[in-house]
Amino acid sequence: MRTTFTPFFPAWLHVLGPMGPRLKNGFKAVQALTLNGLEGRLGAYLPGDLLTPPAAKQNSRERIFPLGRTFFCWIWQMLQLNSSCREVVRQVQALFALRGGGPVDEHTSAYCQARTRLPQQLLQKALGASAMAATQRAPRLALLQSRRLKAVDGTGLRAPDTPANQERYPQPSNQKSGCGFPVVRLVSIFCVASGVILAQCTGSLLQPELSLFYSLFSQLQKGDILIGDRAFGNFVVLALLSRIGVDFIGRVPIRIRKVDFRQGQRLGPYDCLLCWTKGPHPSRWLGPWQWESLAQSLTVRIVRTRISIKGFRVREMTLVTTLLDARLYPKEQILAAYLRRWQLELCLRDLKATLGLRDLKCLSPDMLQKELLVGLLMHNLLRCVMAEAAQTQNAQLERISFKGSLDALRQFSAAMAQTRSIKKCRQLWQTLLQTLANDLVPHRPARREPRAVKRRPKYPRLNKPRHNYVDRWSRNKRRRVSRAKNNNEPN
DSSP states (O other): OOOOOOSSOGGGHHHHGGGTHHHHHHHHHHTTOOGGGHHHHHGGGSOTTTTOOOSSSTTOSOOSSOHHHHHHHHHHHHHTTSOOHHHHHHHHHHHHHHHTOOOOOSSSHHHHHHHHHSOHHHHHHHHHHHHHHHHHHSOOOOSGGGOOEEEEEEEEEEOOOOHHHHHHSOOOTTSOTTSSOOEEEEEEEEETTTOOEEEEEEEOTTSOHHHHHHTTGGGOOTTOEEEEOTTTOSHHHHHHHHHTTOEEEEEOOTTTOOOOTTSSEEEETTEEEEEEEOOSSOOTTSOHHHHHHSOSEEEEEEEEEEEOOTTSOOEEEEEEESOOOTTTSOHHHHHHHHHTHHHHHHHHHIIIIISSOSBOOOSSHHHHHHHHHHHHHHHHHHHHHHHHHHHHHTOOGGGBOHHHHHHHHHHHHHHHTTOOOHHHHHHHHHHHHHHHHHSBOOOOTTOOOOSOOOSOOSSOOOOSOGGGOOOOOOHHHHHHHHHHHHHHSOO
16 A cells, blocks of 8 residues: 655545645645744854754654754744744644645644743854844944953743642742732843843752852853842952953842942042952852852942932942953943943843743743743844844944834834845845834933832732632622611611
8 A cells, every 4th residue: 555645634634635836835835834934034043053953853854843843833922922822823824725735724733742842952042142242233232342242140030830830830939829910030141242042040049149140150261241230249250250261240238238439449439459258158059168268358449429400310330340450441331331331231121021022822841941941032133133133234233122123123024025026025024123123212410210100900919718709799789788678677
């Protein structure tokens, strides 16, 4: 009996088998297509052999969702603000119907299984390659002897309330059981020049940020300058970074370290060298042998400035750094480098609010890791597009809008997918880059954005497990019950 290869569903062999070579040719016509042809726009920032399927075992078979299509479908999903898997499947159905590729199952099971087969190492490799591509295209900062500036920061992301997620990433301890969500703690190292994420580490709320940051030390290189907030400006972090030849700029934790400019070696107004000593109590996130190996003292440089903007209260900012040479590293450049850290705060906002990663959607811890990596990868790829626009159109990279770039890439990629002309695609891509360079964010140095919410929630917070919660009666029902009670009361 003759057997025919059916790339869609083996159960349809009796229907698709008689088509013979026509089915195989039709499958070849669509097997390389992805949603909006993203591999042609964003694949230039990734290694050419990244999505080469293996010769055997997992991801080697020809399917509706092979390795390359699954990868770019997930990228497209993040481009649509982390949309649902159903929307991806509907797009693939439309694509196959347009190109004559045969029927596609309307359920999301095949796509979800394909996402589970996507290797996590592949996503990590793509994340590193996209970071390198954006860094090469971004202009180098003329600060602090043009050394590499990196920044570290942490945040929290909510995950679906499933038993597996609660076990790996338990909810905050001050919330009642069943009333909160698992929280994934994310610590990232950013490139200050391009805004891309160079490295990341995740953990639960039970793991300190400094412990997660310590696991990223292998991603730092000798000669880097790291910028962090006051959570990282302590003796232990500075001593560990000095070992690997990395300098630090950060806020001084005033509650822990009191600064007296009358002591130490004076370098200028509110600029001096001080000697910090190791505290008497061991660090909670270092092992005993690591704590004992730390130096007993460390020379640091303390600078202070007063920020005075009309209409705002005067604030003082005290920084600690291991850049001790005042001639090579002037105080003004140290302050300017630290002020650029605010741009990295906006990068976290772009991840959580703009790309929709504040609330992750996967139901298992392993898939949460992959979902987060794909979201970070989409962030880096968009930064690559922004860096290319700044490089080719002579625009300021920090003034190119992330949200505007996301919207423009979504619309232009859909337009490029509708044309068959390579020349027209290149023209549309150049138009996209020119559009990003022309649509710059206004320069507003004195703008103030308070961390407060104007919109109030419509419903009360869930303060007990859902199965024990009793909805409050409506106003009309409360009135009816009140009238009934009054009528039944004896005179």
